[in-house]
Amino acid sequence: xxxxxxxxxxxxxxxxxxxxxxxxxxxxxxxxxxxxxxxxxxxxxxxxxxxxxxxxxxxxxxxxxxxxxxxxxxxxxxxxxxxxxxxxxxxxxxxxxxxxxxxxxxxxxxxxxxxxxxxxxxxxxxxxxxxxxxxxxxxxxxxxxxxxxxxxxxxxxxxxxxxxxxxxxxxxxxxxxxxxxxxxxxxxxxxxxxxxxxxxxxxxxxxxxxxxxxxxxxxxxxxxxxxxxxxxxxxxxx
Ligand SMILES: N[C@@H](CCC(=O)N[C@@H](CS)C(=O)NCC(=O)O)C(=O)O
Numbered sequence: 269x270x271x272x273x274x275x276x277x278x279x280x281x282x283x284x285x286x287x288x289x290x291x292x293x294x295x296x297x298x299x300x301x302x303x304x305x306x307x308x309x310x311x312x313x314x315x316x317x318x319x320x321x322x323x324x325x326x327x328x329x330x331x332x333x334x335x336x337x338x339x340x341x342x343x344x345x346x347x348x349x350x351x352x353x354x355x356x357x358x359x360x361x362x363x364x365x366x367x368x369x370x371x372x373x374x375x376x377x378x379x380x381x382x383x384x385x386x387x388x389x390x391x392x393x394x395x396x397x398x399x400x401x402x403x404x405x406x407x408x409x410x411x412x413x414x415x416x417x418x419x420x421x422x423x424x425x426x427x428x429x430x431x432x433x434x435x436x437x438x439x440x441x442x443x444x445x446x447x448x449x450x451x452x453x454x455x456x457x458x459x460x461x462x463x464x465x466x467x468x469x470x471x472x473x474x475x476x477x478x479x480x481x482x483x484x485x486x487x488x489x490x491x492x493x494x495x496x497x498x499x500x501x502x503x504x505x506x
Contacts, residue, residue: 270294273313273321275301276471277440277484279372280320282332282433284471286339286426288463290346296470298478301485333368333430337361340426348426356421363419367430370405374398375437382441383489402438403446413450417457424461432458440486 272287272294274280278301287294300306304317314321314330322329329335340349350360375398382395409431412419419427435455438444447455458464475482483491491498 271297271323273297273299273303273310273319274471274474275299275303275319275485276475276480276482277436277486278319279332279368279433281436281467281471282367282429283320283322283335283339285433285464285467286336286348286429288466288470289348289424289429289461290339290343292339292343296474298471298475298480300480331368332433333364336426336429337364347423348429350421350425350427354421359420360425360427363427364430367427367432367434371402371431371434372437374402374405375434375441375443378402378441378443379437379486383486383493387493399441399443399446402434403443406434406438406451407448409454410448410450413454417454428458432464440484 270287270292272280272283274284274296275298284296299310299319302317303310303319311317316330318330320330320332320335322335327338329338337349340346343349344351350356354360377398378395381389381391385391409419416422418424419431432455435444435447435451435458438447439455444452444455472482474480481488
C-alpha cells in the first residue's frame with residue numbers, strides 16, 4: 269500500500285489531496301513540523317528531512333509535484349493526467365511545475381522571514397518583496413482563469429492540485445486577500461471539491477489519532493507571536 273509521510277498544511281498536502289481525488293487506499297504517517305527536529309528517525313526515512321516522502325513498493329519519492337505527476341499518470345482512467353499526445357500536455361506539465369517552482373518557492377521566504385525565524389531575525393523587506401513576487405506571478409493566470417474553470421485540458425487535473433496547494437499556502441500567510449478576481453474564484457472552486465475537503469478532514473483526524481497537533485506550523489507561530497505559549501505543532505526550544 270502507498271505510504272505518505274505528511275505534516276499538517278505542508279507540501280505533502282498535494283499528494284494527500286491527489287490520493288483523495290483518485291480514491292486510492294493509502295497509509296498516512298503524520299509528523300510534527302519540521303520532522304528533522306522532532307523525529308531524528310525520520311532522516312532514515314528521508315535524508316532530506318522534508319515532507320512529502322512517499323513510498324509505493326520499491327518507489328521512494330520526495331518532490332510533491334513529481335508525486336502528483338506519478339500518481340496521476342499511473343491512473344490515467346481518473347482523467348487527472350494529461351497524455352503526451354494531448355495538445356494540452358505542455359500546458360499541463362508547465363502548470364504542474366509552476367505550482368511548486370514558481371509559486372511556492374517565494375512563499376517559503378515569506379514564511380521563513382515573516383513567521384518561522386525568531387523576531388530578531390525577521391526580515392519585513394524580504395517578506396513584502398517575495399509576497400509581491402508571488403502575487404505578480406499568480407496574476408499571469410488571471411486571463412486564463414477568467415476564460416476557463418481550470419488550468420488546462422478543459423478539466424480538473426493534477427496541475428490544479430499543484431497550483432491549488434500554492435493558493436492554500438498563500439491563504440495561510442495572508443495573501444489571499446490580494447488575489448485578483450479570477451484567481452479568487454478559482455480558489456473558491458478548488459475548496460469546494462469533495463476530495464479537497466476530505467484531505468483536510470483526513471489530515472486532522474490522522475494528526476489527532478497519531479498524537480500530532482492538528483495545528484499548522486504557521487498557526488503555531490502566529491499564536492506564539494501573540495503570546496499564547498500552550499503546546500502545539502512545533503516548539504522553538506528543540
Ligand atoms: N520541492 C519539495 C520541497 C519539500 C519541502 O521543503 N517540504 C517542507 C514542508 S512544506 C519541509 O519538509 N520542510 C522541513 C525542513 O526543511 O526541515 C516539494 O515540492 O516537495
